[in-house]
Amino acid sequence: MIRVAILGYGNIGRAAEQAIQSSPDMELAGVFHHNDCMNCIDADVVLVCTPTREVQKFATLLAARGICTVDSFDIHGQIWSLRSAMDTVCKTGKAVSIISAGWDPGSDSMVRALLMALAPKGLTYTNFGPGRSMGHTVAAKAVQGVKNALSMTIPLGTGIHRRMVYIELEQGADFKEVEAAILKDDYFAHDETHVIAVDSVDALNNVAHGVNLVRNGVSGETHNQRFEFNMAINNPALTGQVMVSCARAAIRLKERGEYGAKTMIELAPIDLLPGTTEELVRALV
């Protein structure tokens, strides 16, 4: 049995706990507050379910001690930097870290890479939502004067999105100042963003999300090869499940001595699944 610990117990930590309990080859090694990070060192692998900007600190502490980690770090522009830093730590500590293991970045990245291999020339568009962006919601909540927030992602086609940010203000907070702070945050600065004050964010809350990932490309010299991947999912449940499946991959890589940090496009799908190679090839190929 793979002993899996959870560090951080928000939406994703709770969903990951359920995914561990549902896995035939895993047992829960504990759920820890990030202040108790070092209690995780009993585990084979730790799911770092802290806010994304604290992932590197905790993953580094654990991987340096040979503990595998999985995170769902979701700031696209900083993934290579995280991978580089964690790769060094992991190779020294003889650990494996699977980074940015959610659905995007994560499983969508695997689909994008596969579609590129099927039709190397062409355009891929990843259209998100409608649905709550967990990263954007956390970023909006972190703005001073915001009591509660919900950031909805609205697909406008060809990979363009609108952000609808619903906020409850702290008493005495100035809407215009809060709005300006949100609009200049790196999470929001590049998209059309609307900030709307509401009485109750709870009344709007729904963790449903979706993706429509489209590629029209060229295989060899043949044009108009069309591919589409759609999901309509509970967001934290999927993220938690992806992290748990990647925990299994981390252990497989460690057992093979393949220490280092990996993103999901660097993983073979078979390593995400319980069972023997023969069982999985017979069932899935």
Next chain:
Amino acid sequence: MIRVAILGYGNIGRAAEQAIQSSPDMELAGVFHHNDCMNCIDADVVLVCTPTREVQKFATLLAARGICTVDSFDIHGQIWSLRSAMDTVCKTGKAVSIISAGWDPGSDSMVRALLMALAPKGLTYTNFGPGRSMGHTVAAKAVQGVKNALSMTIPLGTGIHRRMVYIELEQGADFKEVEAAILKDDYFAHDETHVIAVDSVDALNNVAHGVNLVRNGVSGETHNQRFEFNMAINNPALTGQVMVSCARAAIRLKERGEYGAKTMIELAPIDLLPGTTEELVRALV
């Protein structure tokens, strides 16, 4: 540059040639008739584009001499047996063979494995077509009394398919005998199959094909997670491209000393693509 040879020059061999010519990191090492198999040993990797039932013979000859091979062997029930046999040959010969590298088995298998990791409980249905099945068409053509054939796959939903087999008879052939021979062939015996005599198969021919791969499953304890993968493609063009992308993966694995036979679910998507890890992580994750 990776030197890639093609063994067998039918629909897939021709499409593979175009995919090699379009690849920035490859050059064509030659196109060979299967009688000249040993002329391929100058290549780094050979695409075995012979009929599926001759794949193992040629792949074995090459891999035993340390030449990597890629095939699109498509008899689902015999894939594990091919993998086992080729794995032994490859480990002795220090080669890598990627087997069953088409779109199904092949890239669809990767999608099925990924969806299983995203929602471990539930049902996946792979619905093919409408489109010509190359494997089934070759099998129908091989039946005595058949001058030309086209086997169309018609999706009936929930993974159930009808086979519409259009045949031109050889002069003097008996339709009822030919029909009986087709219906008992292992390619057709398990599906609803209709054999129809026509004057001209050429008049019907179209290499378009498609897939609708659907999974509704459970992530952790959360039900109703919905996933769908659709393609509408030129069939030999996609198969040729997949084989060429897998040729790249074969060389990567060989360079890392990971000798043996692999199906596509055992490959990381990144290994299918040209470019460095940094370039690909930055572009696709």
